[in-house]
Amino acid sequence: MSIRLLLADDQALVRGALAALLDLERDMQVVAEVGRGDEVVEAARTHEAQVCLLDIEMPGRSGIEAAREVSEQLPGVRSIIVTTFGRPGYLRAAIDAGATGFVVKDTPARELAEAVRRVHQGLRVVDPTLATASLLGGPNPLTERERDVLRAALSGAPVATISTQVHLSPGTVRNYLSSAIRKTDTATRVEAARTAQENGWL
Incomplete structure (x- = not known):
């Protein structure tokens, strides 16, 4: 059985490239693509996605907000933040929102596919450089x-x-x-x- 994926990114070219890469994996199938954060939950529900790959900055709702909605409304579905913005504070916010993966967009295709498999199995996958920076940076000091x-x-x-x-x-x-x-x-x-x-x- 293939892992059913939803891709959410407001840049169609990025979505298309990710879809093409992940569809090459024998055990994965991209079942939905959306360009807005507020379309994630409905599309994931409709297409029975198992793992959602979410960009952070999208219209309608951020990827972090979308991850929180997925976690609350579709508890069996996993979320991975796939972003250009490798900022430690985003990592902490994503984990707090219920995302179980956080990788940067220049992650090699093989590593991204492996991250999807691990998250689907219920494991957490975090970019190691960001994890270190997040720990060193401490929590968000702002109210x-x-x-x-x-x-x-x-x-x-x-x-x-x-x-x-x-x-x-x-x-x-x-x-x-x-x-x-x-x-x-x-x-x-x-x-x-x-x-x-x-x-x-x-």
Whole structure:
């Protein structure tokens, strides 16, 4: 019996390349492809996928959010994050969301296929370099509210605009920003937001 795969990536070329590679494996079959994170659960359910390979940055819902939905709604289905963004914070967030695999897109085809087999067997597969970086980097130091405020700050928007977006008073926004700047050891809110993004904390 072939392992039934769902591929989720908003870039059709990447999806097509992954599908072509994995379909070469005798024990694998790509049964569904989607370009949006909010289409993953329905497609996985409809096509009876057993393993979902998810990109992180997709419209509708991120791969990490999609992995959480798969874990909650389809408990027998496994998820692997396959991403360009090898950031330690993303790895921790993916594992917390219920993903059982995390590999980067330049992983050789043979290793990716082996990762799919291991995850299908109920094992966890994590890129070793990222695992080390994640352990050394420690947990995400930012609170959920600090992350909300920093996401809004990424564009360089003024405090008044940020406060409107996150539904908080300007004074509260300033407090969260100063706390986040301290925790990220940066000098400005934009620097703090970029540092948090680079670490996969947002």
